Amino acid sequence: MIINHPLLGPRDSQEFTYLGDAGLIERPDWQAEDAADAFYEYLYLRDNPAGLHKELWYHEQGDRSWLVVTRNISSHEIISVELARDVARQKGRSK
């Protein structure tokens, strides 16, 4: 596969390390009432869609960017590639 890195352009997927569901960005609030349940769901429960999937890729053999790749996991078509940092900020994560 070719991943179109937002900073570096198209790169072969073998330069990357795959982590999994981009939901891992949304780490729960440790002080919430339901923190124990929220962390359990965050860590263990995943959707397994036959179609579009947002996933985390790490450019380990490159610039070390973590990317969110939106990929159709049935066809391997890649719809978009974003810096995970930007996605995290869009989701309200900051410090």
Place this chain on the structure above:
Amino acid sequence: MSQINRIGGGRIDRSQVLNFSFDGKSYQGHPGDTLASALLANGVRLMGRGFKYHRPRGPLTAGSEEPNALVELRTGARQEPNTRATTAELFEGLQARSQNRWPSLAFDAMAVNDRLSRFFAAGFYYKTFMWPKAFWEKLYEPIIRRAAGLGSLTAQADPDEYDKGFLHTDLLVIGAGPSGLAAALTAGRAGAKVILADEDFVAGGRLNSETYAFGDGSGTDWAALAVAELAQMPNVRLMTRTTVIGAFDHGIYSALERVSDHLALPLPGKPRQILWRIYTKRSLLCAGALERPIAFENNDRPGIMLAGSLRSYVNRWAALPGKTVAVFTNNDNGLRTATDLISKGVNVAAVIDCRADTPDISGTETLRGAQVIDTSGRLGLASVTVQLADGNKRTIACDALGVSGGWNPNVHLTCHQRGRPRWDETLSAFVPDTCPPGMTVAGAANGQLSTAAALAAGTSGAVAALADIGVKAAPVDLPRTEDAAASVKAFWYVQHGKGRAWLDQQNDVTVKDVKLAHLEGYRSVEHLKRYTTLGMATDQGKTANMGGLAIMAELTGKSIPETGTTIYRPPYTPVPIAAFAGRSTGKGFRPTRLTPSHKWATEQGAVFVEVGMWLRAQWFPKPGETHWRQSVDREVLATRKSVGICDVTTLGKIDVQGTDAAEFLNRIYANPFGKLAVGKVRYGLMLREDGMVMDDGTTARLAEDHFITTTTTANAVGVFRHMEFCRQCLWPDLDVQIISTTEAWAQFSVAGPNARKLLEKIVDKDHDISNEAFPYMGCGEITVCGGLRARLFRISFSGELAYEIAVPTRYGDGLIRAMVEAGREFDAVVYGTEALGVMRIEKGHAAGNELNGTTSALNLGMGAMVSKKKDSIGSTLCQRDGMNRQDTLVLMGFRPVDPAQSFSAGSHFINKDAVANASNDQGYMTSVAYSPNLGHTIGLGLLRNGGARKGEIIKAVNPLKGIETDVEVVSAHFVDPEGERLRA
């Protein structure tokens, strides 16, 4: 006589003679020959034995789709089994042998299987070898293993090199037949970057095998001219001997180039083969079509081959497969074989055409509406029996028979991303439907079976593909040539008779086997394939699958498109594992990382151990030491007595900087870091989000916004990746930057009561490292040896007064030599990883054996370190009830009740009076060493409710070795439990 069946013409170089041998007998051929064509030219048509029944077999085809003529090439380490004689290029001195026969190809004792064929029908493995059950392992399986498989391996290492290459292009044209050449010319002249790949060693495809007019000359001449023009274009790369084996995602294609297969030895510096990864914007599949056979009784004798292949042997290679030839066809294309042979003066006994309206061919007899119903000839074809239209039978003497059941467009690569081909009723064949993105198909592969149509489709296909990527190209002028409409009557197998009609000659699958499979309930073609083995092995049924599924369609009363094909998967043709490995073998697969003191350690005669990719000194034997324990005990004792030095460079080092660096560390470590003072070091316990221990290390604060963190050797890469994840994905606005500096700094541990005294001779005088100025867990940037910048950390893994000193890597060798010299007056030793391990076990420090991915902070006795006042990775989930049970495993120390006894790591704990079984398991021993300080074996282990069991006597059980040792549960800190030495 040499080359008795060689005739005039052909694309071989008669000016050179190549000597080769087959089964020990010498023959001659010419450059341009394949092994198969050269053997046929020498009158040899028996080239192998069938897989199951050991029936005599010759080549069915003249290409990579060959099911029969599999031979063993070369000798010694280069011996290569299951190579297709039809694609193996002849070279001087080639040694080839037939396979799957004993004692000889002409007389094969295993041919008795043929007489026992009723036992070997579809699924015979499953049926025959079921009972009694106990016979399977001892009797059946060994026999089957001996009988199965064709060639043999020498088990010697392959002496050749294999390479990988990467290419980028605008248009990849797959196949250099008429449509591929037309496409490449079109794209090349337009200035696009083009790769033209063909599996053959000569470009031209069928043009080299046909005789019809091509403009003012021959197809071969036109192909040669096209190749000459393409060779002049700097933007075109023509790759012959290169098979595109797979179409992968996003325009990535894999291709195998056989760089040196046609040579006795690779040229100096050249690889045997190259596996290319081709990145292309568009691809045009011009893979042509593959002829398919018709099944009839005894259709597998040497001399029976596909009509087009027979024509190839005659036209391209000037090799006659027989003196008297017959043709059996259901289509006009098959007739060409007859006309070509007649024009060369070959005796064509008859054309047997199952159609009723075949035109007359002058020079032979045409038998319309006729079928070949049987053949005879022991080691090769002698005659065919024909059932005429009127029902009468006739025997026709012939030693070669060309069979054509029509042509299948070569759709293979169009289906590599789960596309399914579409049935074309006119052609009675599957044609491409949905292709991988970016791929289009032209020519015979697309069902455009006439040469003129293929040429036109090639040029228009290239124009369209380039237009897609914004390159304007003009169609090229093409010569006038053959443009016959395909005329074929679907005809798969001859119904007559009770004998065996072969569908898949490689796996010995007959029409009857397919019928039997259907009778037994196998209806899907995928099940059919697996039950009968139809379409498996090196040819993947390229000539067989269509017949099998046509029969299955007939039996199930479905149409062929309803029945469908099996799934086509890469690779298109077999690829040696060596090519996939490329240079990733040996050290190329797993390079060695050397520590900065490696050269010095080698000079000392150190024994090394692999730790991941690192090579670390394990111990340093001294003269007279004959057992490793002598060296290790000496190193441990000398360190604890005076001072020892150890290279610890392999530990991961991560430089953490930024105004939020302290906060960042506070979140990735379970224990707090916010209040760590500048100039201080702290142990850090890193959890995974699930609450298990991930890693540990020390973190030194060099400045308000500058930390140095260490990781274990094994986890250096993973921890760094994790920290990047936390930094970018979880807390994107924290001001923190990290970089790995593992290889930038050489780091040595200096441990023992005289460690400071030694270092005072190394550290420049303006840096005070006295206990007061540089206490335990202190750190600082210093200079050594007269101005060399260095870092000093007062940390201890051994439990002694100890430091770790770091200098830029290139000074590591100098520093170890300087420290050894400075240590001479203290009898300093340099110790290896064994002594390091002994001392850390004596001190009760957890290491890789304990940080094994299944242990929590509580297990390791560090539960109290996990701060509940802050958020850190793992801090929430480590509070789960299951991880905090009263009787959880706790890291403890263990010593033998009888000091003379020992035990081993991995032993399980069992209560004194309990039976040693899994239900009584109380935990396990993780680390064991002989402590020269205590004079007996010591161990660390995880014991259920261990904290409350100090003083208890339990058993350490090793059922594998049958050893049980009584051990006492003690503190994990065997040496200096109060830590006085550390602070000295």
